[in-house]
Amino acid sequence: MEKVRVRFAPSPTGPLHIGGVRTALYNYLFxxxxxxxxxxxxxxxxxxxxxxxxxxxxxESLNWLGIxxxxxxxxxxxxxxxxxxxxxxxxxxxxxxxxxxGLAYKAFDTPEELDAKRAEIENFQYDASTxxxxxxxxxxxxxxxxxxxxxxxxYVVRIKLEPGENVxxxxxxxxxxxxxxxxxxxxxxYKSSDGLPTYHLANIVDDHLMGITHVIRGEEWLPSAPLxxxxxxxxxxxxxxxxxxHLPLLLKPQGNGKLSKRDGDxxxxxxFPLEWNxxxxxxxxxxxxxxxxxxxxxxxxxxxxxxNPGTEQEMFSMQELVDAFSLERVSKSGAKFxxxxxxWFNHNYLQLKSNEELASLFAKELEVKGISVDEAKLATIxxxxxxxxxxxxxxxxxxSFFFEAPTEYDEKxxxxxxxxxxxxxMQDLISVLDAIEDFSSHNMEEIVKTWIAEKELNMGAVMxxxxxxxxxxxxxxxxxxxxxxxxxxxxxxxxxxxxxxxx
RNA sequence: GGUCCCUUCGUCUAUCGGUUAGGACGCCAGGUUUUCAUCCUGGAAAGAGGAGUUCGAUUCUCCUAGGGACUACCA
Numbered sequence: 001m002e003k004v005r006v007r008f009a010p011s012p013t014g015p016l017h018i019g020g021v022r023t024a025l026y027n028y029l030f031x032x033x034x035x036x037x038x039x040x041x042x043x044x045x046x047x048x049x050x051x052x053x054x055x056x057x058x059x060e061s062l063n064w065l066g067i068x069x070x071x072x073x074x075x076x077x078x079x080x081x082x083x084x085x086x087x088x089x090x091x092x093x094x095x096x097x098x099x100x101x102g103l104a105y106k107a108f109d110t111p112e113e114l115d116a117k118r119a120e121i122e123n124f125q126y127d128a129s130t131x132x133x134x135x136x137x138x139x140x141x142x143x144x145x146x147x148x149x150x151x152x153x154x155y156v157v158r159i160k161l162e163p164g165e166n167v168x169x170x171x172x173x174x175x176x177x178x179x180x181x182x183x184x185x186x187x188x189x190y191k192s193s194d195g196l197p198t199y200h201l202a203n204i205v206d207d208h209l210m211g212i213t214h215v216i217r218g219e220e221w222l223p224s225a226p227l228x229x230x231x232x233x234x235x236x237x238x239x240x241x242x243x244x245x246h247l248p249l250l251l252k253p254q255g256n257g258k259l260s261k262r263d264g265d266x267x268x269x270x271x272f273p274l275e276w277n278x279x280x281x282x283x284x285x286x287x288x289x290x291x292x293x294x295x296x297x298x299x300x301x302x303x304x305x306x307x308n309p310g311t312e313q314e315m316f317s318m319q320e321l322v323d324a325f326s327l328e329r330v331s332k333s334g335a336k337f338x339x340x341x342x343x344w345f346n347h348n349y350l351q352l353k354s355n356e357e358l359a360s361l362f363a364k365e366l367e368v369k370g371i372s373v374d375e376a377k378l379a380t381i382x383x384x385x386x387x388x389x390x391x392x393x394x395x396x397x398x399x400s401f402f403f404e405a406p407t408e409y410d411e412k413x414x415x416x417x418x419x420x421x422x423x424x425x426m427q428d429l430i431s432v433l434d435a436i437e438d439f440s441s442h443n444m445e446e447i448v449k450t451w452i453a454e455k456e457l458n459m460g461a462v463m464x465x466x467x468x469x470x471x472x473x474x475x476x477x478x479x480x481x482x483x484x485x486x487x488x489x490x491x492x493x494x495x496x497x498x499x500x501x502x503x
Numbered sequence: 504g505g506u507c508c509c510u511u512c513g514u515c516u517a518u519c520g521g522u523u524a525g526g527a528c529g530c531c532a533g534g535u536u537u538u539c540a541u542c543c544u545g546g547a548a549a550g551a552g553g554a555g556u557u558c559g560a561u562u563c564u565c566c567u568a569g570g571g572a573c574u575a576c577c578a
Contacts, residue, residue, distance in 0.1 A: 463537030
């Protein structure tokens with residue numbers, strides 16, 4: 001079997017969105033599963049929609065996620081250039097081939113004329129039934145055409161489709177899809193205005209020239225797949241046409257429609273892998289990376305949206321995904337994006353990180369707050385609370401009391417746990433704590449518990465008031481672990497402060 | 504409107520004619536705990552509707568309904 005070659009071919013019209021990321025991921029998994037190559041091609045044939053920075057953004061995103069590019073933009077290779085805007089001459093050659101073969105023609109209709117036609121005729125379509133009413137080379141003599149072009153009249157090249165043919169697409173996910181060519185229109189393949197082809201032509205030419213074996217793309221391309229099949233045929237490449245797989249779409253969690261770039265942060269979660277600052281509008285959109293997601297979590301989460309291994313395993317490393325992946329197990333229906341599940345994945349990956357690794361990430365956040373803590377100590381603290389959080393950014397609210405004394409005390413808890421005799425009790429606790437030499441968690445616990453037992457005190461009354469004094473709220477890890485880390489003097493100070501300030 | 508694709512718990516999904524329709528997220532309850540969280544245990548929760556094929560349909564076929572995509576000199 002020939003070597004598998006797949007491509008991810010985004011258009012640099014803005015940041016990559018999460019659906020595009022999944023398409024890239026599935027391409028990558030498929031390629032690696034079969035020992036093949038993953039190419040990155042930039043489809044910048046629409047000069048009007050080009051956005052500066054988008055290409056770098058795409059490369060950086062894939063890099064962050066661990067989707068490695070074997071060939072193409074940012075990686076080089078023997079089939080370049082990999083930017084379509086740099087391949088003008090190549091496309092022109094095939095445009096001419098189609099023109100010469102009578103499989104395409106030049107059309108001079110202006111956008112205004114086309115709009116007028118669409119307004120005039122309901123469901124107007126530029127095809128075999130209407131092209132005779134239009135302004136194109138099929139109706140003009142060669143010299144007339146040349147004269148128009150010489151006069152600088154812009155034109156487009158349209159494919160000349162024959163009606164009544166059933167075009168069969170053998171989709172690896174959907175099976176056989178049959179579409180009649182009569183419903184297709186004479187799509188524009190090339191624009192003289194900028195000398196660039198449209199997606200359809202560029203895509204087929206590049207996939208062919210680059211030896212692409214499998215085209216794995218979003219379902220939005222399914223309706224134009226027959227056009228692509230026909231183009232392979234027109235260009236004489238039917239024998240080596242790649243296989244197609246149209247992926248189900250990622251849908252909005254609520255409401256209707258597919259997830260789109262324009263959703264930005266409106267949905268309450270990022271739709272981009274990395275933060276994006278729009279150079280035109282100045283608008284900033286959040287990214288998964290900046291929101292504190294681990295790339296492994298994003299990859300794992302995305303992989304399972306539309307694909308499943310057929311087993312009950314949910315946690316997958318990239319390598320495990322590669323090993324388990326198959327297009328047969330990609331589902332056919334669109335998947336609503338479930339942000340909650342994404343958080344759960346991040347939670348799980350966070351648990352897998354070492355305390356030291358998390359501490360060093362957390363240290364950066366503390367630095368911003370002007371807090372510097374010994375890394376070993378910080379690792380201990382993180383270890384105590386990490387199972388409570390989904391993100392490193394949530395660590396602060398779980399640990400702030402390790403670094404600063406509470407400034408207020410949770411009202412409900414005060415009402416419930418701070419009774420008339422509590423100040424006296426806390427005063428006694430201070431004496432007990434003050435007398436402890438080895439202020440380790442275990443030793444402290446033994447001494448305090450013995451004291452409680454001997455004095456026949458109420459464990460809950462002591463411990464809850466103790467916690468309220470130190471933490472300010474009814475939460476947090478084991479009380480003696482907290483106390484050992486915070487240290488004797490500070491603990492005593494906090495209890496004193498609580499006695500003075502509560503009520 | 505037209506064409507195509509799709510349809511199992513709220514969500515992601517398993518099931519490739521015979522199952523008490525399974526798992527996960529989320530939700531609820533109970534347990535553990537000095538608190539909260541974690542954790543453990545349990546629970547509620549699904550085959551869109553209608554025909555047909557079959558001894559037997561969630562599974563195959565058709566119709567209806569619903570959802571989605573496409574319908575640009577955008578990709």
